Amino acid sequence: MSVPAYRRAMPQRYRYEAGKCKSCGKIFFPPRLICDACKSREFETITLNREGVVKTYTVIHVAPSQFVDQAPYAIGVVELKDGVSLLTQIVDCEFEDLKIGMPVRLEFRKISEDGKAGIIHYGYKCVPI
Amino acid sequence: MREVAIIGVGMNKWGELWEKSINDIFVEAALEAIDDAGVDHLDAMYVGCMSGGLFNGQEHLASLLSDYLGMGPIPATRVESACASGGLAVKSAIIEVMSGNAEIVLAGGVEKMTDVSGDQATYALATAADQEYEVYQGVTFPGLYAMMARAHMHKYGTTRKQLAAVAVKNHDNGSLNPLAQFPQKVTLDEVMNSVMVADPLRILDCSPITDGAAAIIVCSLETAKKISKKPIVKVIGLGHATDSIALHSRSDLTSLNAVKLAGERAYKMAGKTPADIDLVEVHDCFTIAEIIVTEALGFFEPGKGGPAAESGQTARDGKIPVNTSGGLKSKGHPVGATGVAQVIEVVKQLRGEAGKRQIEKARIGMTQNMGGSGGSSVVHILEKI
Numbered sequence: 092m093s094v095p096a097y098r099r100a101m102p103q104r105y106r107y108e109a110g111k112c113k114s115c116g117k118i119f120f121p122p123r124l125i126c127d128a129c130k131s132r133e134f135e136t137i138t139l140n141r142e143g144v145v146k147t148y149t150v151i152h153v154a155p156s157q158f159v160d161q162a163p164y165a166i167g168v169v170e171l172k173d174g175v176s177l178l179t180q181i182v183d184c185e186f187e188d189l190k191i192g193m194p195v196r197l198e199f200r201k202i203s204e205d206g207k208a209g210i211i212h213y214g215y216k217c218v219p220i
Numbered sequence: 221m222r223e224v225a226i227i228g229v230g231m232n233k234w235g236e237l238w239e240k241s242i243n244d245i246f247v248e249a250a251l252e253a254i255d256d257a258g259v260d261h262l263d264a265m266y267v268g269c270m271s272g273g274l275f276n277g278q279e280h281l282a283s284l285l286s287d288y289l290g291m292g293p294i295p296a297t298r299v300e301s302a303c304a305s306g307g308l309a310v311k312s313a314i315i316e317v318m319s320g321n322a323e324i325v326l327a328g329g330v331e332k333m334t335d336v337s338g339d340q341a342t343y344a345l346a347t348a349a350d351q352e353y354e355v356y357q358g359v360t361f362p363g364l365y366a367m368m369a370r371a372h373m374h375k376y377g378t379t380r381k382q383l384a385a386v387a388v389k390n391h392d393n394g395s396l397n398p399l400a401q402f403p404q405k406v407t408l409d410e411v412m413n414s415v416m417v418a419d420p421l422r423i424l425d426c427s428p429i430t431d432g433a434a435a436i437i438v439c440s441l442e443t444a445k446k447i448s449k450k451p452i453v454k455v456i457g458l459g460h461a462t463d464s465i466a467l468h469s470r471s472d473l474t475s476l477n478a479v480k481l482a483g484e485r486a487y488k489m490a491g492k493t494p495a496d497i498d499l500v501e502v503h504d505c506f507t508i509a510e511i512i513v514t515e516a517l518g519f520f521e522p523g524k525g526g527p528a529a530e531s532g533q534t535a536r537d538g539k540i541p542v543n544t545s546g547g548l549k550s551k552g553h554p555v556g557a558t559g560v561a562q563v564i565e566v567v568k569q570l571r572g573e574a575g576k577r578q579i580e581k582a583r584i585g586m587t588q589n590m591g592g593s594g595g596s597s598v599v600h601i602l603e604k605i
Contacts, residue, residue: 103353147374152416155360157358166363176468214357
């Protein structure tokens with residue numbers, strides 16, 4: 092991953108920053124420049140609620156090379172309490188305990204790395220509450 | 221707007237074509253389509269290709285391929301919409317003829333995927349998902365569709381066996397298609413016990429990595445009537461729509477809104493309903509995709525796609541034959557070519573040239589091509605006149 096691409100996503104990955112439409116209140120993660128609901132272009136920066144529930148999940152057995160050492164690992168779509176959904180790994184959990192509707196919380200974790208001399212990627216993963 | 225017809229089709233045997241370049245396989249298919257149509261020139265060309273850059277290190281494909289096809293100066297355009305690139309090339313060609321801007325236009329699609337390693341191919345395909353918020357987390361395409369499958373199972377009770385039934389049916393159809401990459405038949409047990417890729421999807425739920433090309437010749441109905449020596453297939457409907465690329469941005473993980481909207485637009489333009497369609501080629505990149513797509517196109521109620529596949533309603537002798545070609549699953553999935561090949565299967569069926577997999581009295585057929593995890597979709601409806 093390129094350094095600029097990594098750096099520009101840090102506010103979202105490190106601090107869960109999202110954009111809230113000043114006109115209709117819809118929250119966008121990641122932030123956007125125009126609201127698809129009301130077409131307003133005015134946003135305020137907010138911090139996402141870190142708690143939510145699993146909407147769906149899978150266990151990845153055949154992984155991309157960057158994630159091979161982690162496989163098998165669980166990934167899910169999580170809906171946070173403020174209504175925002177995101178895709179994240181589900182960790183600190185036995186696969187057989189995974190279920191739709193399970194409550195989880197986002198935590199700061201290492202995601203992957205670009206080899207020995209590359210960037211170490213950090214971000215959020217979710218853990219069962 | 222002018223009426224438009226398809227008068228020529230061409231496609232090579234799909235598979236791991238290591239001895240051939242992207243140029244070779246495209247030109248083979250294009251020449252076959254030109255010969256099939258019996259035309260002596262092209263006025264324009266559209267090429268669907270998802271990622272010549274990542275698979276072959278080659279961009280600027282429109283000029284390159286028109287040059288290798290010996291059509292040098294014609295206006296040539298490459299279109300990209302991930303795995304819907306081929307369908308979009310077909311749509312672009314149809315609209316160019318419909319508008320009156322050109323008379324005879326080639327719509328082709330090509331992908332040469334085995335010039336890179338499996339891991340590099342996985343990376344290239346993953347660019348059809350949201351790089352920064354999906355791929356970053358370690359998800360794969362089977363993973364995204366697996367999450368749709370899980371949600372569909374949870375909401376509607378769709379079963380593992382119903383998913384497997386789609387693969388069994390498509391390989392059965394593909395066994396009758398001499399151009400298919402994997403014409404072997406498979407059993408329910410083989411699918412359900414194959415290697416796990418992303419739970420609940422196994423390797424035999426997934427379409428393969430494929431090299432292949434496909435091409436069709438589009439012209440005005442008026443010209444078709446003058447020059448075509450074969451039954452004429454008219455384009456009566458087209459629809460195209462998009463959705464969020466990121467799966468997590470969708471309100472419903474068990475449906476595909478881009479497919480539904482593209483289908484509705486195509487039905488409206490054609491003045492037809494699902495009951496009028498004699499056969500359909502859908503984008504079964506994974507078994508769950510075929511189930512959800514047949515629901516989105518209105519052939520079955522939401523949640524009924526799984527039971528329909530299991531009970532044979534989508535078989536060649538069922539209520540609506542789905543993927544008589546073998547689909548992406550058995551025929552192969554060279555991403556940029558898939559949407560064009562779907563049109564070829566329907567044209568062959570409507571002309572009565574589908575051999576052992578021929579659907580009797582087929583008059584109206586439909587194709588549905590899809591990009592990414594449903595971020596775009598193109599639908600066409602064709603009728604034999």
